[in-house]
Amino acid sequence: MADSGVQMAQAEGFGATLRRDAWWVAILPVVVVLGGFGIYATLRAFEGRFYEWGPYLSPFYSPLIDPEHHWWAWSPALLILGGPLGFRATCYYYRKAYYRAFFLDPPACAVGEHKRSKGRSYRGETAFPFILQNLHRYFFYLALVFLAFLWHDAVRAFFFDDGVHVGVGTAVMLANVMLLSLYTFSCHSLRHLAGGKLDCFSCATFGRPRYSAWRWVSVLNERHMQFAWVSLFSVGLTDFYIRMVSSGAFRDVRLF
């Protein structure tokens, strides 16, 4: 049935399908959430202020480089934005989500795609610019560096001028870096690296530890889509909270 649906969709052109469900509903949240996050993150990256308060530092600005503007005149976030942005933009899950939601290419499973996508000239991710998506594994290594800075920031968020305390911001930053860690360590590239590319663990060097690592990463990897979304929300909310506290709109509550 699914095969005949695909054939019918291809025969009838863009958007044609035998599917009877509201397949287009799935792409709306992606457009709204991913589009909204993109606009918010861009505005915040260019804003260049209200990114720290006490021991708190916004994840959009971490690591903080040249905040005194000795050699960089613009927002410090612009110096580091490429790392996390490249990691998210080339993520295998997000690729599926935004190819469907923003390019409608294809709009959904068994739904007719653009005519040009079916022609012989279609090169997918084997030609520029989409071949750059293959940089994802390198962005993964870069993401580990960013993650180390964010863990450092989360620990530093306990150390206020008057001693060690926990504020709402501390809890928010800690939750954020934990969710980002789950997103990063559930990455498909890491699973491939750990053992996904092997045909035989017992024949490989360090086969046993790699098998254990592959199994653990696989457990996380099954939930990669969920981690992708919750970590996106947590990054945005963490930055929003710190912006509000820094600008004086919110007062940070000391939990203990």
Ligand code: FES
């Ligand atoms: S596949 Fe999504 S972060 Fe690597």
